[in-house]
Structure formats: C-alpha cells, structure tokens
Amino acid sequence: AYQGKNPIESDSIANRMQRAAEIRDLLRDRGKDLLIVFAGCKARYSPEHLPEGTGQINSPGNYAHTLKIAQDLGLECIDFNTFFHLIKDSTRCVPVSKQGHLWTPCGAGLAADSLLRCIQRMLGREVPHLRTKRSEIARTLFEDNDLEKQLNLIFPFGDDQSVCPPYECGSEKIIQPPNVFVLSDASYLTLVRIGIGQCFGRHSHWCYAVPECSKYPAGLGRMNNEKLVRELESCELV
Helix, strand or coil, X not given: CCCCCCCCCHHHHHHHHHHHHHHHHHHHHCXXXXXXXXXXCHHHHCHHHCCCCCCCCCCCHHHHHHHHHHHHCCCEEEEHHHHHHHHCCXXXXXXXXXXXXXXXXXXXXXXXXXXXXXXXXXXCCCCCEEEECXXXXXXXXXXXXXXXXXXXXXXXXXXXXXXXXXXXXXXXXXXXXXXXXXXXXCHHHHHHHCCHHHHCCEEEEEECCCHHHHHCCCEHHHCCHHHHHHHHHHCCEC
C-alpha cells in the first residue's frame, strides 16, 4: 500500500468519497456534521525502518488520491500523515515507535489536541482539551513493543519505552461538552486510553475489525439500523 502497488480503482475511491459527502449532507440537514480522520501510516512516518528495497514510493497511491477527492468534495478532514511527517524532525515526541503497533501516548496526545481543536472550530463553541503536567512527563515511561511481541522472537530486540504523560481534561468552564459518535479502527484506541472521552458529553465509540474493541458498545459486525439511528440521533458530530 505504501508503494502504491495495490491501487484501488479511481472510480471506486471517488464513489466512496461521494457517498461520504452524501452522508455529510444528510447529517447537516439534521443539525449534525461529519469529520473524517486519516489516522496516519507507520510506513509513511518511518520508511527508514522498511527492509532495503521496499522504501521507495512508486506512485502516489490510494491515500493521496482519497485525500484529494475528499478535499475537492469539501469534506472536513484531518490528515495526520502530513502532520506527523512535518513534526518528525522538530519534536522529541515519537508518534509511532519502531516496535509498537498503535500511536504512542505522546503521539495520541498531539492527535487528540488537533482533533479537539478541529471539533471546536466545526461546532463554533469552546470544547474541553486534554492537558498534562510537564513536571510528570519524564517520570512516566511504559513498554511499547506490542508489535515485537507478536513476532514471538527467541531473542528480543531490547527495551523500547515511550513517554506516557498523565492526561486530564480541562473542562471546568465548559458548560456544553460535545456529543460525538466515533467509528474507528484500532488507531483511536490510544486516544481512548489517554482519556479523550472525558472531553465529550456523550462519547459513543464503535470499533471495527479489532477483537480488542469488543468491550465497546458494538463492533461493525453487530451493528444494526436501530442501534445506528439511535446513536446518530444522540450525537452532534460523527
């Protein structure tokens, strides 16, 4: 996918984005809105970790084409691929570790900050934000090598720790936190773990294709129209 060797037909991508725009229009007719988040690709952030000979992008690929069509249709989007790439050489925060699968808590904190500020702009009112105490950052480390563990190696690579600052929601003065309905893959789980749900009045998170998400209200395989309609009626942003 990173090299663009398994392209999806342009018409198929355009059809998906057009359907997303139609959903956006239906939501807006009901006083709600839609935000699409491009979670970020580990290969795009760290191509230097790919095996020799596989780190060359041969075509823009599905990602760039999807993003362009979404922007042409006026869909509200956040592109964390570009964001993480831009800050890679200017911050000590590593959004994705070499041996980890999901975003690091530090990367999730940056993503959550951008996400909440975007939601604030879309809704036109103040939204709670996550914050951390700088004095505690250096003292909170955690083992971030879940990807390595899946390989079942005889000899481990060694310790790979990530900074895990304690986050809290600054919502003391917020009278009306937003109600959101999130449909995601595993990327959003790290945001859930650092406490982004505290920043919302109603935070309904539906996860798909990930067994770990079974603890959340529903997985994609268990969705039905009645549940979906109920969730959409209760939120103001998807």
